[in-house]
Amino acid sequence: MDCKQVRELLADWIAGKRVGTEVSAHLRSCAACREEERLFRGTWKLLDHYLPIEPPADFASRVVTRARRPALWKIFTPIAAAAAAAVVAVILFVTPPRPPSPTPVTAEERELVENLELLENYEILSALELLAEESAEGHLFKEEQ
Numbered sequence: 001m002d003c004k005q006v007r008e009l010l011a012d013w014i015a016g017k018r019v020g021t022e023v024s025a026h027l028r029s030c031a032a033c034r035e036e037e038r039l040f041r042g043t044w045k046l047l048d049h050y051l052p053i054e055p056p057a058d059f060a061s062r063v064v065t066r067a068r069r070p071a072l073w074k075i076f077t078p079i080a081a082a083a084a085a086a087v088v089a090v091i092l093f094v095t096p097p098r099p100p101s102p103t104p105v106t107a108e109e110r111e112l113v114e115n116l117e118l119l120e121n122y123e124i125l126s127a128l129e130l131l132a133e134e135s136a137e138g139h140l141f142k143e144e145q
């Protein structure tokens, strides 16, 4: 029998119930469980001094009355829901309007965007042509001459 099993049976052991000889054998050999038993017995001794509390004579009727009274959450839940709805309404009306949607794209602009890469290539080719002309006229690379 291990410590966990013994400690589960300690209350019964201390109460004098039959739990088997293995508990007493384990307690003789295990100091930790003996300490647990000592603490358990001390707790039981303190409980012997405990005086039960007698409820007042009208306790049962007060409990029934209290149980029949409407709970505060039942009163405040509709108020909280209305407040949440009011907050949402204020947020919806106070938020700034969306910016106007962009003006529609004309057919000419769309064609320009679609052929943008082609136009860039055309500009590069034009620049190369200009360079070739400049080079042919001898305006470039003057330092080498």
Ligand SMILES: [Zn+2]
Binding pocket: 002, 003, 004, 006, 026, 030, 031, 032, 033
């Ligand atoms: Zn033990």
